[in-house]
Amino acid sequence: MRSFFSKKRMIPMIGLLLILTSCGGQQEEESESVSKRETEHKILAENLSIPWSIVKDGGDFYLTERTGGIVEIKEGRQAKVKVNLSKPLASQPEAGFMGLVLHPDFKENQQAFAYYTYNAEDGTPYNRVVVLKRSGDAWDETRVLLDKIPSGAQYHHGGRLKIGPDGKLYITTGDATQEEKAQELSFLGGKILRINLDGSIPDDNPFADSPVYTYGHRNPQGLAWNDEGELYGTEHGPNGYDEVNLIEAGKNYGWPEITGDEKAEGMVSPLAHSGEPSWAPSGADFWNDKLVFAALGGQSMKLFDPGTKEVKTLIKGFGRIRDVLVEGDTLYFVSNNTDGRGLPKENDDKLYQVDMNSLTLEE
16 A cells, blocks of 8 residues: 655654653643644535534535534535424434435435434434435425334434445444344344335345344444445444444344354354454445545544455544545545544534545554
């Protein structure tokens, strides 16, 4: 892989970071800002409110905010557009307006698919997948494709939406902190789901009349396909032990029975895991046959090599990173420092653009 920095330049930089990170909190923030200056970047949008998904159509960007809006960036102009949902958005931790993907015929039908959390009349929180339509000065919910996805009282909502090379809609769902049920095929939490774009069940799904594609997940939040059409996923583990997995139809990924390097018959162990401390991985995409994924807890961008099974740090110094999009050699990502767990800097959160060829890997 190409490297921008020479070894001579990297040695003093590493030394400086070691000195700063051995000190207190104020110095730690300084080390982040030093690292940030070493990564050439452009800011495409700022003052975002807990951004969750990045979608790009030609030169236009559409960013979901967990607080309920879609930020559109067109011809360099940033505008927050109202989203009219049929149910009030829930406010539990980690819940809200999350996944977004445009319909393949978006230019003609102005439709998109979205994933959000709401509270039922009895107060029970659920997640649902809906169709949105862009019209006038707003996005309007027009149809529910999948409902009553468990969300739990607070955590593990999943929420990533992607349309695969097969034209199907893939959905990640968290276990809603009901970990044993991640092994139950009748429970929609702790799964990767797969449906047709009209909400029906594909005939070739691994379990008859079920949207379940894979099971035994804790809180998957990243999906990406390589050029061979293989699907990879990133997943939050318990107190670390976050995972990178090769996702295959009908497979059981082991949660909560196995984590890390543990193995069990009929269950899939991860290709790579964080051990401790956590990466808290989220959105993912491919670049040059390698998986790029955002890290919230790791406050960095990671790069996974499927050939060597190694995970290295690609970018750091921007705080918590929620989602990533790769287009050619250009990397786009959103920070997530306003989510209550980060340290927001001026005008956070932001959408960034970086030239991948200007980066070097941290060994």
